[in-house]
Amino acid sequence: MQTRSTTHATRGLAVLALVAWASTCVLGFTLMAPWVGSIAEGIGRSYLSPIPLIATGASLLCALVATVVWASRTRAVASPSSAAFLERRGLLLTGLAAGTAATAAAVIGRNAAWIHTTGMAVGTSTPTESDPKDVQASWRDATIQSYRRLGRTEARVSDISLGSASISPESGGEELARRALDRGINYFDTAPDYTAAGSEIALGRAMKGRRDKLFLATKFCTPRGHVPAGASVAEYMRVVEESLTRLQTDYVDLIHVHSCNSVERLLDPAVHEAFDRLREQGKARFLGVSTHTPRLQEVADAAIASRRFDVLMLAYHHGAWPQLGDIIQRAAAADIGVVAMKTLKGAHHEGLLELTQQERSSYPQAAFRWVLSNPDVSSLVISFRKPQHLDEYIAASGQTPKQPDTALLARYDREIAGKHCFQHCGACLDACPENVPIDDVLRHRMYFESYGDQKEAMRLYSLLPKQADACASCAAPCLNACPFGIPIAERTREAHHLLS
Ligand code: SF4
Numbered sequence: 001m002q003t004r005s006t007t008h009a010t011r012g013l014a015v016l017a018l019v020a021w022a023s024t025c026v027l028g029f030t031l032m033a034p035w036v037g038s039i040a041e042g043i044g045r046s047y048l049s050p051i052p053l054i055a056t057g058a059s060l061l062c063a064l065v066a067t068v069v070w071a072s073r074t075r076a077v078a079s080p081s082s083a084a085f086l087e088r089r090g091l092l093l094t095g096l097a098a099g100t101a102a103t104a105a106a107v108i109g110r111n112a113a114w115i116h117t118t119g120m121a122v123g124t125s126t127p128t129e130s131d132p133k134d135v136q137a138s139w140r141d142a143t144i145q146s147y148r149r150l151g152r153t154e155a156r157v158s159d160i161s162l163g164s165a166s167i168s169p170e171s172g173g174e175e176l177a178r179r180a181l182d183r184g185i186n187y188f189d190t191a192p193d194y195t196a197a198g199s200e201i202a203l204g205r206a207m208k209g210r211r212d213k214l215f216l217a218t219k220f221c222t223p224r225g226h227v228p229a230g231a232s233v234a235e236y237m238r239v240v241e242e243s244l245t246r247l248q249t250d251y252v253d254l255i256h257v258h259s260c261n262s263v264e265r266l267l268d269p270a271v272h273e274a275f276d277r278l279r280e281q282g283k284a285r286f287l288g289v290s291t292h293t294p295r296l297q298e299v300a301d302a303a304i305a306s307r308r309f310d311v312l313m314l315a316y317h318h319g320a321w322p323q324l325g326d327i328i329q330r331a332a333a334a335d336i337g338v339v340a341m342k343t344l345k346g347a348h349h350e351g352l353l354e355l356t357q358q359e360r361s362s363y364p365q366a367a368f369r370w371v372l373s374n375p376d377v378s379s380l381v382i383s384f385r386k387p388q389h390l391d392e393y394i395a396a397s398g399q400t401p402k403q404p405d406t407a408l409l410a411r412y413d414r415e416i417a418g419k420h421c422f423q424h425c426g427a428c429l430d431a432c433p434e435n436v437p438i439d440d441v442l443r444h445r446m447y448f449e450s451y452g453d454q455k456e457a458m459r460l461y462s463l464l465p466k467q468a469d470a471c472a473s474c475a476a477p478c479l480n481a482c483p484f485g486i487p488i489a490e491r492t493r494e495a496h497h498l499l500s
């Protein structure tokens with residue numbers, strides 16, 4: 001009688017253990033796998049809910065306890081001989097191993113696509129990783145040689161400034177920023193959505209005790225992307241106050257309307273009222289706008305005409321379209337500071353093009369000299385991603401164009417023909433019936449391939465309101481829509497595969 005009830009109890013425990021393991025697998029697949037995927041993509045843990053971790057952990061604990069109790073109640077318990085002990089231990093280990101393996105498979109299986117892509121990225125040499133020997137002796141310990149007036153802000157800023165889109169505390173960004181300060185850089189550009197707030201956190205730590213030496217720019221934004229359209233004044237103020245906390249400062253010198261793609265967003269009354277209130281409270285000094293979208297001209301024209309903006313940050317590089325020079329001239333005439341970004345024209349030079357090593361290592365400085373030869377540009381913001389950039393980039397400070405630059409820049413242009421998407425252009429957008437944001441898709445591909453920011457590129461791509469999955473089965477009416485000869489469908493399909 002006792003044996004039968006013991007058998008029933010043991011069966012019940014077995015069922016309970018199986019149910020617990022099944023629940024753990026389901027929770028692992030549905031909750032834990034996306035959580036792990038987010039961590040792997042570089043999203044800070046502070047932005048993720050702990051519920052998946054707690055729920056899966058609790059279920060796993062139940063499964064483990066149920067398995068141990070079940071194993072201890074098997075017939076082997078009734079006759080605790082040596083053989084029975086071995087049998088019980090075998091059952092226990094088998095149950096635990098099978099359950100754990102099934103849970104791990106559920107979590108890993110769901111992230112297989114990510115692992116494939118990242119594995120590929122890790123397996124090939126990252127195109128942005130140049131060897132320290134590339135750093136020429138004459139560049140070593142370079143310091144900033146020129147400071148320019150930033151329009152009516154009256155600040156004198158380094159001609160080469162620290163862009164921090166790729167840095168985070170985990171990537172050594174704090175130390176990199178500190179060393180940039182030591183080298184004379186006095187303009188830091190950041191944004192809440194750069195490395196999911198990691199950039200602001202790293203800069204906040206690096207600036208401790210030296211805040212007064214710096215002109216600091218951030219953006220109206222959240223760590224997960226733009227403030228949604230229609231947000232209130234209070235919401236715009238709140239995101240800036242959160243930036244101040246991360247940056248460990250009481251004020252920022254400049255707040256940009258971030259990556260602005262429409263005049264409506266540029267002139268949103270809520271943004272302007274929020275800025276005015278922040279300025280009254282001493283939390284912000286100047287207002288700016290950053291834009292590299294197809295509507296750059298429209299946005300820049302409206303910003304200049306509004307007289308509200310103190311700084312324009314524009315995508316500007318060699319071979320830029322002629323009207324851009326005109327915009328910069330008009331901005332400077334209105335005493336608006338002009339900051340150039342995207343100055344490396346896609347940064348395709350690091351390993352992706354048929355350039356000699358010498359051409360590759362000379363290209364950034366030649367490109368910077370071209371940008372800085374425009375006296376209306378106050379500074380260029382370039383993304384520093386590794387310590388070598390302190391030598392390589394800063395060595396171009398204060399220089400004027402050199403004789404070989406023209407041939408090198410022309411060679412670069414020939415090499416990128418059909419590969420580089422001009423962000424200001426947008427000529428192809430109307431050709432896509434699916435409204436794929438072709439320029440954004442190709443920009444994130446550029447971040448992945450040329451900038452070497454694989455995780456960040458994938459994270460930003462995942463935040464796009466529309467991705468390029470439709471391209472896989474599309475007849476490609478965009479075929480001849482690019483005046484620069486880019487095979488759009490081919491590039492967007494590949495981009496979707498890389499970035500998804
Ligand atoms: S793909 Fe071509 S047409 Fe489309 S935005 Fe880029 S450069 Fe312009």
Ligand code: SF4
Nearest residue numbers: 432434471474478489
């Ligand atoms: S291939 Fe893609 S980008 Fe081109 S038209 Fe089709 S959906 Fe649009």
